[in-house]
Amino acid sequence: MTEYKLDLMNDAIAEIPFLIFGSPLIEQAEIDEVVACMESAWLGTGPRVAQFENDFAAYQSLQPSQVAAVNSCTAALHVSMVAAGLEPGAEVITTPMTFCASVNAIIHAGLTPVLADVDPATQNIDPAAIEAAITPRTRAILPVHFAGRPCEMNAIMAIAQKHGLTVIEDCAHAIETTYHGKKAGTFGDFGCFSFYATKNVVTGEGGMISGRDETHIARAKVLALHGMSKDAWHRFGDRGYKHYQVVEAGLKYNMMDLQAAIGIHELARVEQNWQRRETIWNRYMEAFADLPIGLPLPPGPDTRHAHHLFTIMVDEARCGISRDGFLDAMNTRRIGTGVHYLAVPEHPYYQQRFGWKPEQWPNAMRLGHRTVSLPLSPKLADGDVERVIGAVRSLLSKS
Numbered sequence: 053m054t055e056y057k058l059d060l061m062n063d064a065i066a067e068i069p070f071l072i073f074g075s076p077l078i079e080q081a082e083i084d085e086v087v088a089c090m091e092s093a094w095l096g097t098g099p100r101v102a103q104f105e106n107d108f109a110a111y112q113s114l115q116p117s118q119v120a121a122v123n124s125c126t127a128a129l130h131v132s133m134v135a136a137g138l139e140p141g142a143e144v145i146t147t148p149m150t151f152c153a154s155v156n157a158i159i160h161a162g163l164t165p166v167l168a169d170v171d172p173a174t175q176n177i178d179p180a181a182i183e184a185a186i187t188p189r190t191r192a193i194l195p196v197h198f199a200g201r202p203c204e205m206n207a208i209m210a211i212a213q214k215h216g217l218t219v220i221e222d223c224a225h226a227i228e229t230t231y232h233g234k235k236a237g238t239f240g241d242f243g244c245f246s247f248y249a250t251k252n253v254v255t256g257e258g259g260m261i262s263g264r265d266e267t268h269i270a271r272a273k274v275l276a277l278h279g280m281s282k283d284a285w286h287r288f289g290d291r292g293y294k295h296y297q298v299v300e301a302g303l304k305y306n307m308m309d310l311q312a313a314i315g316i317h318e319l320a321r322v323e324q325n326w327q328r329r330e331t332i333w334n335r336y337m338e339a340f341a342d343l344p345i346g347l348p349l350p351p352g353p354d355t356r357h358a359h360h361l362f363t364i365m366v367d368e369a370r371c372g373i374s375r376d377g378f379l380d381a382m383n384t385r386r387i388g389t390g391v392h393y394l395a396v397p398e399h400p401y402y403q404q405r406f407g408w409k410p411e412q413w414p415n416a417m418r419l420g421h422r423t424v425s426l427p428l429s430p431k432l433a434d435g436d437v438e439r440v441i442g443a444v445r446s447l448l449s450k451s
């Protein structure tokens with residue numbers, strides 16, 4: 053092929069719109085609410101955060117006093133561990149198949165992370181591995197509902213009750229998830245949610261803590277805003293100035309009304325958007341059934357999958373292309389992808405600090421070397437979905 057023809061081909065590819073991985077669906081209601089928030093001049097923690105908390109509590113079948121909005125799921129995890137009163141250095145068992153924030157929050161809370169391997173089929177933490185990892189220093193379990201599939205919470209809660217452990221659920225992928233009729237985040241002592249730009253409910257950055265014990269949530273709210281007894285809305289409201297007192301050395305983790313202005317309307321459409329995600333998920337499952345790749349398990353009996361991520365497994369021996377080669381080829385076709393996740397012990401910081409080696413958690417290591425997340429968003433039009441399918445099939449159906 054001549055250089056001229058290659059240039060023409062490259063120019064044609066460059067004109068194809070890039071399909072952003074995890075692009076959120078933002079509608080006019082969110083835009084209008086943000087504008088109204090700016091015009092009100094109340095940008096920080098105020099009435100819209102309170103409304104978002106109330107709406108979220110209702111969606112989770114909780115009381116408003118059982119939730120606290122914060123500025124990220126990482127903040128939610130950190131504050132939950134502090135509010136739980138876990139002693140410094142105590143061990144917290146979590147999964148190696150997660151974003152670094154799950155482990156970093158444990159470290160920032162002055163605790164010690166301990167990894168328990170995942171079930172290779174569900175990619176969720178294996179209850180048997182949790183049991184095997186328990187020591188006299190274990191004080192908590194931090195399960196992550198990976199991709200929106202619920203962990204085996206009956207088994208995990210039985211282990212926690214047997215050993216007297218706190219359970220803090222990482223529900224960053226799992227707003228819509230249920231397990232045996234009960235919402236994710238309502239099994240343990242705390243549930244921690246994410247509203248990051250790629251999540252199923254979006255505020256740009258943002259998070260929420262839920263909890264069984266209202267006193268723990270009340271403390272979490274204080275911790276999340278400098279340890280002050282009153283937030284800005286209550287100090288500067290139209291009922292006159294209210295003095296505050298600092299009752300703990302707190303953090304700066306509060307959510308802003310600007311964020312909640314987006315989240316109020318995102319949450320109102322969460323079921324509608326979930327249905328679109330499910331439609332796309334099912335189309336992918338149908339379209340890829342004959343390819344030499346690993347596909348997600350169907351949702352388990354009496355559970356609801358949040359369909360946050362659609363992950364395939366690309367094994368070079370079966371597919372004729374490496375996982376990273378596949379990522380590059382999709383990018384060349386101007387389709388964004390993700391990796392969820394390279395296992396935590398693959399990262400040099402944790403290797404150096406804890407002496408972890410990926411081989412200690414073989415299931416997570418194997419998954420981390422093969423996993424690819426395909427675009428899955430209610431913003432995707434049918435044509436976008438078919439474009440993803442066509443690209444995947446063109447790369448893998450020749451194997």
